[in-house]
Amino acid sequence: MAEELSLDEERITALSSIGLGRARAGDAQGVADLERALELALACNSPEAARLCNNLGFIALTEGDVRRDAELRAESLRLATRFGIGAMVRFSRGVRVGVEYFAGTWDDCVRHADEFLAECEAGSPHYLESDVRQRRAIVRFARGDTTGAEADAATALELVREVKDPQLVHHVFSSNIRISAELGRLDAARALAA
Numbered sequence: 001m002a003e004e005l006s007l008d009e010e011r012i013t014a015l016s017s018i019g020l021g022r023a024r025a026g027d028a029q030g031v032a033d034l035e036r037a038l039e040l041a042l043a044c045n046s047p048e049a050a051r052l053c054n055n056l057g058f059i060a061l062t063e064g065d066v067r068r069d070a071e072l073r074a075e076s077l078r079l080a081t082r083f084g085i086g087a088m089v090r091f092s093r094g095v096r097v098g099v100e101y102f103a104g105t106w107d108d109c110v111r112h113a114d115e116f117l118a119e120c121e122a123g124s125p126h127y128l129e130s131d132v133r134q135r136r137a138i139v140r141f142a143r144g145d146t147t148g149a150e151a152d153a154a155t156a157l158e159l160v161r162e163v164k165d166p167q168l169v170h171h172v173f174s175s176n177i178r179i180s181a182e183l184g185r186l187d188a189a190r191a192l193a194a
Contacts, residue, residue: 008040008043008044008046009044009046009048011037011040012037012040012041012044012046012048012052013048015033015034015036015037015040016033016034016037016048016051016052016055018030018033019031019032019033019034019035019036019037020034020055023059024059030059031056031059034052034055034056034059035056037052038052038053038056047079047080047083047085049079050076050077050079050080050083050085050088050092051076051088053072053073053075053076053079054072054073054076054088054091054092054095056072057069057070057071057072057073057076057095057099060072061102066099066102066103067103069099069102070099070102070103073092073095073096073099074096074099076088076092076095077089077092077093077096080092090119090126091126091127091128093112093115093116094116094126094127094128094129094131094132095128096112097109097112097113097116097131097132097135097136098131098132098135100112101135101138101139106139106142106143109135109136109139110136110139110140113132113133113135113136113139114136116128116129116132117129117132117133117136120132127163127165128168129156129159130155130156130157130159130160130163130168130172131156131160131168131171131172133152133153133155133156133159134152134153134156134160134171134172134175134176136148136152137149137150137151137152137153137156137175137179138175138179140152141153141179141182146183149179150179150183153172153175153176153179156172156175156176157172157173157176157192160172160173173192173193176192177189177192177193180192
């Protein structure tokens with residue numbers, strides 16, 4: 001109906017919803033739907049382009065394409081900034097920490113994590129705080145800062161129990177298990193695994 005009535009924003013929304021659902025269900029056509037929605041969004045200068053880039057980046061990451069994920073997430077941040085979508089800018093800045101972690105640009109990862117977490121600590125909490133803390137914890141641990149890593153990991157664990165989002169819970173718990181195991185705290189690792 002959106003196509004018949006030439007309602008671009010509705011077409012973008014429909015393609016985005018259908019595409020994301022299909023892609024997450026393993027249907028390769030879902031990515032094509034999202035890419036078509038992104039084409040339309042860019043053509044009509046829609047702010048939805050920022051969210052679409054983020055979603056396409058997420059799918060690229062789940063498929064193991066870290067470079068494509070980084071490109072799309074950077075474009076998402078650029079578009080969100082251009083359109084003045086404050087919530088999307090902040091979300092994209094939180095996601096950027098994970099992108100930099102996977103890309104191995106750990107200095108940038110820690111710098112951006114520090115900035116994001118400073119905002120959270122200054123009274124502006126965010127859904128991604130547990131994820132950002134856990135990424136910083138892993139980098140700190142790898143660099144020998146056990147005290148800093150344990151503090152971040154403990155706070156991330158506390159926060160993620162409040163958020164209860166499976167994609168965040170899995171990452172935070174698995175990282176905490178790994179840190180506990182590597183420190184020889186196998187009982188703590190087992191308890192978290194349970």
